[in-house]
Amino acid sequence: MPGLGTLWPYIIQGLAFGAVYAVTGTGLVVLYRTTGVVNLAFGAIGTMSAHIAWSIMGGSLTKPNPHGDGIRWFGYPMLVIASAGLTLLYGVWIAPKLSRRDPLVKALGMVAVALFLLGILKERWDTSKPRGLPIPKRTFKVFGAIMTTTQLAALAFSLLVVVLVSLFLTKSSTGTAMRAIANEREVSSLLGVPVRRIEALAWLGSGVICGLVYLMLPDLFNGLDQGILTWFVIGALAGAIVGQFRSLWTTFFASIVIGVVESGLAAFNHGTLKFLGVYRKMTPFIIAVIAILWISRRRTVVLAGREMQ
Amino acid sequence: MSAVATEAPNVPPPTRGLAGVQAALGRLLGNRAFNPAAVVVVLVVALFVVPSMFQAFWISNFMQMAVFTPVVASAGLLYGRVGLVSLGQVAPYGIGTWVTIRLAFATDLPYPVLVLIAGLVAMVLGVLIGLPALRVSGLYLALVTLMLAAGVEIVLGEIKFANGGTGFKGLASLSKIKPMRRPSWALGDTAYYRFCVLGALVLLGIAMLFLRGKPGRAWSSIRQSEAGAGGGLFAATIAKNMTVVAFNRQAAIFLIAVSIMGGVYSLWGGLLGAFFATCLLKFLTQNVVGHKFWDRFQLTLFGFGLLMNLIQGTKAMEKKGLL
Numbered sequence: 001m002p003g004l005g006t007l008w009p010y011i012i013q014g015l016a017f018g019a020v021y022a023v024t025g026t027g028l029v030v031l032y033r034t035t036g037v038v039n040l041a042f043g044a045i046g047t048m049s050a051h052i053a054w055s056i057m058g059g060s061l062t063k064p065n066p067h068g069d070g071i072r073w074f075g076y077p078m079l080v081i082a083s084a085g086l087t088l089l090y091g092v093w094i095a096p097k098l099s100r101r102d103p104l105v106k107a108l109g110m111v112a113v114a115l116f117l118l119g120i121l122k123e124r125w126d127t128s129k130p131r132g133l134p135i136p137k138r139t140f141k142v143f144g145a146i147m148t149t150t151q152l153a154a155l156a157f158s159l160l161v162v163v164l165v166s167l168f169l170t171k172s173s174t175g176t177a178m179r180a181i182a183n184e185r186e187v188s189s190l191l192g193v194p195v196r197r198i199e200a201l202a203w204l205g206s207g208v209i210c211g212l213v214y215l216m217l218p219d220l221f222n223g224l225d226q227g228i229l230t231w232f233v234i235g236a237l238a239g240a241i242v243g244q245f246r247s248l249w250t251t252f253f254a255s256i257v258i259g260v261v262e263s264g265l266a267a268f269n270h271g272t273l274k275f276l277g278v279y280r281k282m283t284p285f286i287i288a289v290i291a292i293l294w295i296s297r298r299r300t301v302v303l304a305g306r307e308m309q
Numbered sequence: 310m311s312a313v314a315t316e317a318p319n320v321p322p323p324t325r326g327l328a329g330v331q332a333a334l335g336r337l338l339g340n341r342a343f344n345p346a347a348v349v350v351v352l353v354v355a356l357f358v359v360p361s362m363f364q365a366f367w368i369s370n371f372m373q374m375a376v377f378t379p380v381v382a383s384a385g386l387l388y389g390r391v392g393l394v395s396l397g398q399v400a401p402y403g404i405g406t407w408v409t410i411r412l413a414f415a416t417d418l419p420y421p422v423l424v425l426i427a428g429l430v431a432m433v434l435g436v437l438i439g440l441p442a443l444r445v446s447g448l449y450l451a452l453v454t455l456m457l458a459a460g461v462e463i464v465l466g467e468i469k470f471a472n473g474g475t476g477f478k479g480l481a482s483l484s485k486i487k488p489m490r491r492p493s494w495a496l497g498d499t500a501y502y503r504f505c506v507l508g509a510l511v512l513l514g515i516a517m518l519f520l521r522g523k524p525g526r527a528w529s530s531i532r533q534s535e536a537g538a539g540g541g542l543f544a545a546t547i548a549k550n551m552t553v554v555a556f557n558r559q560a561a562i563f564l565i566a567v568s569i570m571g572g573v574y575s576l577w578g579g580l581l582g583a584f585f586a587t588c589l590l591k592f593l594t595q596n597v598v599g600h601k602f603w604d605r606f607q608l609t610l611f612g613f614g615l616l617m618n619l620i621q622g623t624k625a626m627e628k629k630g631l632l
Contacts (some may be wrong), residue, residue, distance in 0.1 A: 010371060040562075066523070097623060098619060101632070102447065104394055107448055108394065108451075108565070108569070111396075114562060115566055115608045116608070117609075118608045119606045119607060119609025120606075129594075150397050199530065227557075232557045234558065237452060237455075277458055280462075281463050282463050285459055288452075288453070291455065292453055
């Protein structure tokens, strides 16, 4: 059993990953609450945007880890712009065509987008070559363990996003409109709520969050691995499921716990408990399944008031 | 699953013995989706015309198509029949493949028995692992099954596929890797292709029997076993060193895409979906534009196809006043 001293660096790493899970979960929950869409293409859009930024910054086979020096710093904001643009494009162009279908079909629409983008990624950016998208960072020590500014930024950013989004949803008129649409889309429309505009705003917000997440992820993962980055969203879904796609704070805390447990188990790298370290990446899935068992104990499942059985 | 129960058709009273077999056969042959004449034509073409007309390259692709057909059908029918979308149907497929390969190296059991065991193990594990998933439906089921698929991918990626070694995993050092065995009477590609066609036919026949029954947990379990047995057939299509790539998360969503594109209301949809996934792309690769173009763009093609399918389906429902 590893001691706290051994665990501490893993916990710090886990806090950062949990924070990114939390931001991703927040983006998923807000979009689901407003539009009924589970954005399974979140990862594909983010990965595509990160690769666009990588190209803008001069990434190539001979320069797999480009830096944002000179005019190339423009790659970083372009990542967020590309992500927001791609998400908004789907939100205003394709999503309305499926708006009257149930959440399952809407989610399948996002699966289609994920496949679509994965093909382009494979064609345009060869998946077999290692590459990275480092962001300027520094390291410092926290109780003896090394922490990077990226990890700290991820933690601060996640907390900021959850606080701001919670305040936005409860205090602003647009947030109230979003909640109204989430509860009664048709009635809200009849009462004069500009449904399409509000939904477009939710798509845009989700896209911006996606871009900011994927600004940090390649650095946290030490590489621009298409497989890892694209399917990161599945792990992040676990937090949103625990929060039943409704509670931002539950999503936040669940995501942090998932990140810390997943990373902390890496410390079990020898002895009889070695299997915990080996299978640590299953943590989000196991926690999600346990959450579903708990949620479905009354044999009634409700996701943000949209789906009942 | 109340939603499932309400969609169940009138269920005939259970019958036993010879009468039961006759009733089952009657149900099988009486189903419009399994028109005996059409099945015989397809079977004759698959077993005799295809091997005589096509070269080894295409036989290999048709073999993959035969293997993939029951797997695609298992995913499609779940959606078309009871409205359940399982994004994790590659999990029993992968489990079936692993079990078959491991047992093929560890025992001398006849290959069809291995495929049968693969189907049973996939069904049992699928039900045990998916028990929580069986309590939910709709979007939640899709998400849970996707997570289960991701979990199985991690496990398979870790334990890897046996290659002639000893122990539970059956892994050998690089110099001692052995090829996967095939049935002694189907060693060549053409013979094994025919075996796969017959295997797929049996699996689709079983699926058809259950199509007339009451959809429920048992029905859902059968879908797992078909995918598992499909994995059993798949196991010997790769000579050496099976990898987890065929069962990863990308494969999971690829499978549901081709299922929906093929059609989810009939078993023929499984055949069409498998054709899209295996032969169509090879045809485009061989005859239209360059090799790498289609190879790399295949996911884009299927993503676009799935999206168009969903949009056109929505338009059709709106026209019929169903939305």
